[in-house]
Amino acid sequence: MRIVVTGRRLLLGLAVLGGAGLLLAWSGIVNIGASTGHWQITNWALHWGMRNYVRTYAWFEPEPPADLDAERLVRRAAGHFETGCAFCHGSPLMPTPVEARHMTPPPPRLTGSADKWTPRELSRIVGHGVKYTGMPAWPARGRADEVWAMVGFLRALPQMTPERYRALAFGPAVSGDPVLEACARCHGQDGGAAGGAFPVIGGQSETYLAATLRAFREGRRHGGFMQLAVERLTDEDVSRLARHYAERPGLSDSLPSGTGEAAGIARNGLPQADVPACESCHGASARRNPAIPRLAGQDAGYLAAQLRLMRQKARGGSAHAPIMQKIAERLPEDSLDPLAAFYAGTGR
């Protein structure tokens, strides 16, 4: 017997197939429990699709920064890796935790990921996550700089000894104050820059620190590291931490010495570009508004990065941040690094 395929029969066949599919989904027979894992072929097909996606979309990622493997980037991301990644992926101190081993698909160990993926592929995965796997996207979409720090860390991970990992990801023990201990893992007890890995927060204005912590907690300031770190802080925690770091030595509001172009902008602004003097808000004038941060002694890399984030409208911040954002947009690009160096005290 011969079956002649006509358009009508084809349509009918497709409709029956679609109906059967719907019936199957509706019946709930398909087992999507994680307990049984995938079939080999499903596993292969899903990974094949995922690798293809990463390869293709990595083309649209920007070029990695020149200092991708710098120690300060590794250091910057280490604490976050311990808090936000290790509980699924494990770490040099810890095999993949038992809960993660029971996920489908199980999260891979990342000790070899830098060999498998190029920096731009890693940036794509870290920045955007992967659907259907439990891998989240980076919490702050505009913070490519944070994603690159994490990529730098992943590239250093294969060679990392447990001792080095412990030194990078855990700070000093703080007896009796687990909240401060969590902060100190990156910022130390004194809130220093740790070689450019972190902003100096020691000596910062208490009001500004508290406003910044609240802005991170409420998502008004954008940063994957800090948003995760402060998510569960109570208002009392915020006040206590702000006071702790404000009382440490570090930043000041005295004008650094210097005579270059940046010093001129700090003192007098760029009136022709409608840029007021930095000192008119940040300096030790009659009574600086404590909601405005101190700059003198800040890490240069951090300051320059914040100015650039403000120009891209990617930083967010406390309620006062829109003032600076407006001014940052008017600063000439080539003045950002000299200004940052001037306030860091490393400028000429």
Place this chain on the structure above:
Amino acid sequence: MGATPDRRRRECSAGLVLGAGFLVSACGGPQSALDPAGEEAAEIAHLFWVMLAGAGLVWALVVGAAVFGGRFQRQPISDRAGLRLILWSGAFAPTLILAGLLIYGLRLMPVLRAAEPALRIEISAEQYWWRITYVGAGDVRIETANELRLPAGRAAELTLDSVDVIHSLWIPSLGGKMDMIPGRTNRLVLRPQRPGTYRGVCAEFCGTAHALMAFPVEVMPPADFDAWLVRQAAPATPGGDEAAFLANGCGGCHTVRGTAATGTIGPDLTHLAGRSSLGAGLMPNTPGNRRRFVADVERLKPGVRMPSFGMLAPAELDAILAYMESLR
């Protein structure tokens, strides 16, 4: 179909009266070229009326000729008469009329470019406000903003330029408009006659808040003007506490002469509370409006260069506003 001819006529005349009312209402007020308060504006208004009368006459003649040709002149005129008509009313008459009006118009030019008056005022336009500097004898410079005061009966020379885009200054009650072009200084001489409050505007689209870029013009009796200028020249005598004003960086952009606030980016605020309007003619200069302006300027004036300060604690804002109130 429903309306009777009578009713229709009534409606029509009512509409005409209403329309004429609107038209006439635009002829007076603080911003009307048809209600001149200065010599230049009077010349321009005169020119306008003469031009209008001339145009009306020409219009009446043309329409009259058409009606005559269509209604009364049933016989075709000869070729010769037709040619002569075209030559006289199509070539000679327009040339004569236009030449007459042109000569009449050009006659005004020397009047509008008078010799150096004693009072010189530099006006610099910026998005979206006016920096106004009175230059007195011995090059004494008195800077203010967003309010122009002129002595009645005396000539004043305005030198006009811009720091960003092309603006144009127009005070219809006092004179014609003059462009303000970056990198070029234009002169405008005004001789206001009638004391009163008038309104100047930016008359060249300059950006998002162009329509919100105006300023009040106060023409004063000369003695009052001199006294006012002496008061303007004096430094501020703030009664309030300047700490909040300085602590929040206001002095980075604004000058209050005689204090630590020496910014040159925004308007000089030395005698702010003595001005009648706020934000370049945006609204009356009342304490409530000043609060709205400081807290929410970006919403009130789209594209403004100043940030809004609505995030300040109420007590902080109160202190700043009390200080501003004292800048008389």
